[in-house]
Amino acid sequence: MPEKVITADKLTKRFGDFTAVDQISFEVEKGEIFGFLGANGAGKTTAMRMLCGLSMPTSGAATVAGFDVYRDNEKIKRNIGYMSQKFSLYDDLTVKENMQFYGGIYGKSDAFIKNKTAYILDELHLEKEAHVLVRSLPLGWKQKLAFSVAVFHEPGIVFLDEPTGGVDPVTRREFWNMIYQASDSGITVFVTTHYMDEAEYCNRVSIMVDGRIEALDTPGALKQQHEARSMDEVFLKLARKAKRGEG
Amino acid sequence: MKQFLSFVKKEFFHIWRDKSTLLILLGMPVVQIVIFGFALTNEVKNSRIAVLDPSKDASSLAITAELDASRYFDLEKNLVNFAQVEEEFRRGKIKLAVIFPAHFADDLQHFNKATVQLIADASDPNVANTLTNYATAIITDYQARITGNKQLPYTIQTEMRMLYNPQMKGAFNFVPGLMAMVLLLVCTMMTAITIVKEKEMGTMEVMLVSPMRPQMVVLAKAVPYLFISSINIATILLLSVYALEVPINGSLFLVVAESILFTLVSLSLGLLISSSAGTQQTAMFISLIGLFMPTLMLSGFMFPIENMPLPLRVISNIVPAKWYYLVVRSVMIKGVGLQEIWKETLVLFGMLVFFLTLAIRKFKIRLA
Structure with a gap:
């Protein structure tokens, strides 16, 4: 029985009359790449925020890394990495300074930060750019760097909120290679996306429509169930039921 | 502590890299002293x-x-x-x-x-x-x-003495006012803007997901501005003493201590603004209209409060700069000690506690 690192049970978030996330239930296993799909406004980001402790659930239960999202907020934060939809590095800091900063706020030792920084610079072939302001890097590099920074402190779980928005296909491929590497080293990856080709890369995907999870399985099984050739088709079949507009 | 230091270091990088803003922050008091001291004077000459x-x-x-x-x-x-x-x-x-x-x-x-x-x-x-x-x-x-000596039988002679400022120098009045304005501008506006900037950029989200405590984020944001404000206080005092010949009759230590108290009040105001403003423009607008204007008008520095209609006189009491202005003017020019200004100091202290509590309570740990 593999370890469950994220569990959600009828997790719900309401904003006034509007139910952004409606009783979603799922489990994510350790080391899994879990794709969280949905049209814009389907509630992906809200659901993810509840799991990260950025947003308080209205009802239902959830645990992340074994900790309750209501009570053990602070403990969860120590065990997760997060890459936001918006670009999350500081433009006016150099590549190295950004890494030092994030290592610092996670309370890592100087030796750890030094080794890890050298390792990442080597991995990303950014040694020459170590002292370049992030502002002047191309977007693809920035995204890869942002991912490295999100897992800098070696968390058990990393949450990626539409990490590849606006990135070219080649870089997206490289980005996914990094995700595989992280997964191989035991990091659980929870990723939202609306690129359906990326959904194929995930171990399992859930598809959210109007705040509810309409489907949850491996990409292969989903395609079979819906008699579709690609995830794109599966998604379109499900998303057509949506009543909410693009949001 | 290491988390805190990393954050403060990052803030200094931000300020240091943005040379034009840094220049404005440090140059503003100099320019204002020059403008107020030599150009905009109430004294009528020639x-x-x-x-x-x-x-x-x-x-x-x-x-x-x-x-x-x-x-x-x-x-x-x-x-x-x-x-x-x-x-x-x-x-x-x-x-x-x-x-x-x-x-x-x-x-x-x-x-x-x-x-x-x-x-x-x-x-x-x-x-x-x-x-x-x-x-x-x-x-x-x-x-x-x-x-001459032809004394008239009955004459009343008035003898006037201008206490504390025998030469009736305008600088005696505006230096304390200027200190209030500069501190308010640097601390309140800049703190509000930098915090809102992190919200806009999305980095605040990352910060809130990290184990860094939100109170610590806020405190770390304030440190560099406290530092810049100290430089500004020093600049203003040096310039006013040596260029404008305004004396510091009271204790220098008291002036500095009260300035730091006012700086903290301004910082907590900035924090309060940042928690209600969504964009940098809003933060700037609230700081300028909501704070800068009342400070200019109602602190007693430009226009005497005694001449204002009752409602304005009442409102002036909630302007922190009014109290700070009173304190600095009394200490610098009249040379009084803490026993004469403890009430004003207490008001400032009360404001600090009030605004800081409100700001920390309003500062959202979770985004929604």
């Missing part, structure tokens, strides 16, 4: 005047000479007829006209009574008032001298 003197006798000439010799007036023109007076005013050439009657000295000697007419350009009422007062004083002075 005002141009015209004299219409049909009598041209010893007395009228002596008075004219004394007016011209004083540092307040420069004799622009001797007029020959009354029509010219208005013409000169209209052309904006002069601020004051002095008009002697014909036979001025005769009147003075034979009737013991002579009139001099002072006509001032009251389109600026304050200046007009000041100029007529100066001119009257010079003429009264002359009269006292020619009366």
Whole structure:
């Protein structure tokens, strides 16, 4: 029985009359790449925020890394990495300074930060750019760097909120290679996306429509169930039921 | 602690990399001191005047000479007829006209009574008032001298002393006001803007997901601005003492301590603004309209609070700068100690506790 690192049970978030996330239930296993799909406004980001402790659930239960999202907020934060939809590095800091900063706020030792920084610079072939302001890097590099920074402190779980928005296909491929590497080293990856080709890369995907999870399985099984050739088709079949507009 | 230091270091990088803002932050007090100290002064110096003197006798000439010799007036023109007076005013050439009657000295000697007419350009009422007062004083002075020892049986002589500021220097008034303004601008506006900037950029989200405590984020944001404010306080005090010759009559330590208290009040105000503003523009707007304007108008630095209608006088009490201004002016200029200003200090302290509590409670740990 593999370890469950994220569990959600009828997790719900309401904003006034509007139910952004409606009783979603799922489990994510350790080391899994879990794709969280949905049209814009389907509630992906809200659901993810509840799991990260950025947003308080209205009802239902959830645990992340074994900790309750209501009570053990602070403990969860120590065990997760997060890459936001918006670009999350500081433009006016150099590549190295950004890494030092994030290592610092996670309370890592100087030796750890030094080794890890050298390792990442080597991995990303950014040694020459170590002292370049992030502002002047191309977007693809920035995204890869942002991912490295999100897992800098070696968390058990990393949450990626539409990490590849606006990135070219080649870089997206490289980005996914990094995700595989992280997964191989035991990091659980929870990723939202609306690129359906990326959904194929995930171990399992859930598809959210109007705040509810309409489907949850491996990409292969989903395609079979819906008699579709690609995830794109599966998604379109499900998303057509949506009543909410693009949001 | 390491988390905190990493954050503070990052903030210094932000400030250091943004050279133009840094220049403004550090240069602003210097520019303001120069503008207020040398250009925008309430003192009226070298005002141009015209004299219409049909009598041209010893007395009228002596008075004219004394007016011209004083540092307040420069004799622009001797007029020959009354029509010219208005013409000169209209052309904006002069601020004051002095008009002697014909036979001025005769009147003075034979009737013991002579009139001099002072006509001032009251389109600026304050200046007009000041100029007529100066001119009257010079003429009264002359009269006292020619009366000499011939003591009149009953005279009341007023003797005036301008306490704490015998030369009536404007700088004594605006240096404390300027300190309040600069501190408010740097601390409140800059803190509000940098925090809102992180919200806008999305980095605040990352910060909130990290184990860094939100209170620590806020505190770390404040440290660099506290540092810049200290430099600014030093700049203003040095410039005002050495360039404007404003004394620090009270304890320097007390001035600095009160300034730090006010800085903290400003920082917590900035924090409060940042928690309600969504964009940098909003933060800037609230800081300028909601804080800067009331400070300028209601702190007593530009306009005396005593002359305001009751509602404004009441409102002025909630402007922190009013209290700080009172404190600094009392300590710097009057040289009083803590026993005379403890009430104002207590008000500032109360404001600090109130705003800080409110700001921390409003600061959202979770985004929604």
